[in-house]
Amino acid sequence: MKLLLDFEPCKECKEMMTELSSPEMIFADEKIRIDQSAKFLRHLTYNHNEVLQAVMEDLPKQKKDQEPDFYQ
Numbered sequence: 001m002k003l004l005l006d007f008e009p010c011k012e013c014k015e016m017m018t019e020l021s022s023p024e025m026i027f028a029d030e031k032i033r034i035d036q037s038a039k040f041l042r043h044l045t046y047n048h049n050e051v052l053q054a055v056m057e058d059l060p061k062q063k064k065d066q067e068p069d070f071y072q
C-alpha cells in the first residue's frame with residue numbers, strides 16, 4: 001500500500017482509506033473488507049488510472065524480490 005500514499009488522493013479516496021483503516025473495518029468480516037478493498041480498487045481504476053498502473057508495474061518486481069533463489 002506504500003505506493004498509494006505517493007499520489008494525491010481525492011475526497012472519495014480519503015473517505016475510503018479512512019474507512020479501510022478504521023477499527024470497525026479492521027475487525028470486520030473478511031468478506032466486508034474484501035468488498036471495501038475492491039470498491040477502492042475500482043475507484044482507482046476509473047479515477048486514478050496512473051496510480052493503478054504504477055502499482056501493477058511494481059507488483060512483479062516485488063514478487064521477484066521475494067522469491068527464493070530458484071533462478072540462480
Ligand SMILES: [Zn+2]
Pocket residue numbers: 009010011012013014043047048
Ligand atoms: Zn480518488
